[in-house]
Amino acid sequence: MSFINTNYYYVIVGLQALCVFHSFRRGTQGRWLFVIVLLPVVGCLAYIYSEILANRRVKTPNIDLAAVFNPGARIKRLEDALRFSDTFNNKIRLADAYLEAGYNNRAIAVYEPALTGAFAENEHGLSQLVIAYFNEERYDDAIRAAKKVYRASQFNRSKAHIIYAQALERNGQPDLAEKEFKAMKGRYSCFEHRYHYGEFLKRAGRHGDAQQVFGEMMDEAPHLGAVEKKTSRVWINKAKEELKKMEA
Template sequence: MFLFENYYYLIIWLQAICAFHCIRKGNQQKWIWLIVFLPLVGCLVYIFTEMINRNQLQGVQSGISSTINPSGKIRKLEDRLKFSNTFNNKITLADAYLELGRTDEAITIYEQSLTGAFTENEHVLSKLINAYYEKERFSDIVTIARKIYNQLKFARSREHMIYALALEQTGDIAKADKEFKMMNGSFSYYEHRYQYGLFLERNEKIEEARLLFEEITEEETHLSAQERRMNRKWFNLVKEQLKVTA
């Protein structure tokens, strides 16, 4: 009975939305009777033909296709680049390579694209930082990061965190610590702060690391359910690290 009542109210709700939409659009002569007398079918047909446009449907279909068959997406992007060798087509393909773990191929395209007007392209340089990190090319990260260091987006970006880690790996511990401190803001950037805690542990600042991890754990209790879900991975890792250092 409970399920039936909820189903009933759901249908009424759908009918109300569709009826309001079709009257506002002036489509009532064509649709209103279908919505009223075939409530579920009529509402679904109306939603997919009148409320969701063709571009949106194509976007959903494209996303599903890319998830199920990523190699098909790559082939399409490769064909598009062969047909039109533009900067945008190159970078779109490189981004797809990077997403699929074909990092060397992505790096090749990114590096070849840094010419002319695109020598300092922020998107390409940011992607290169991530790609170099996967390949542990820490010196290259430091060089590239300095080119976009003063960009507004860089200050709290993941690329800034990678830059700090690269500084540590290349021996500049003091500079790495300074960069991590710049990203250590409360109630935000939990991946950055988790990595900072690990950095502190690696450099024998165990008590500082513990205090940071405890601060993050305390902050979790004050966040909304959505914020906790978004950062669950880092909260779990922080708790595991606290157990290790207890």
């Protein structure tokens, strides 16, 4: 019996270590660290469900109504929080708010010094920095930042990967851009990525290839489950509109 208890103890400790490491990589330790440590089993299971499994499924957006109607107030609150407590988590939250509000240079000014030392390879922060650089047409910087996070588990299906491919295209590297778009292409999934691949092909004058990409999306749409259909509806509708334009 003691052998079983010993093994159980090591499994829990190992699970805690994994969750803590993952939390630090994603910059969410301020929210999760004490839960994982003080409630080993429940905390680890809650973390795995909320931060790991949820990222592989569909995320339900948390809508901040105050931010929708008065984004400036939210930014002011986050700026005050950072002045009060200069933590990585507070920096990233503020930078994210700047980026969402379209203040790309402000976001960059916060992301860059935050993504150093122990947080130099933080997946979320680097992915957001890729987007901010691209928005400011700093394509070389966007490409460099993307390469730092390229091998991260969530990057392949992220918005940052789309932006990386587009940055390569804008930087005069269409062959590398297409390689990245193809890496994101998968049947019955990745509809946003595939839509942007179709747009890339259109810009390259390859209308037949673009029609094939959009057509495949339309063929697959009726076979999607309810959740996948809901989350992909925008991109399926966009593909449908593009096909109409191209066939007119």
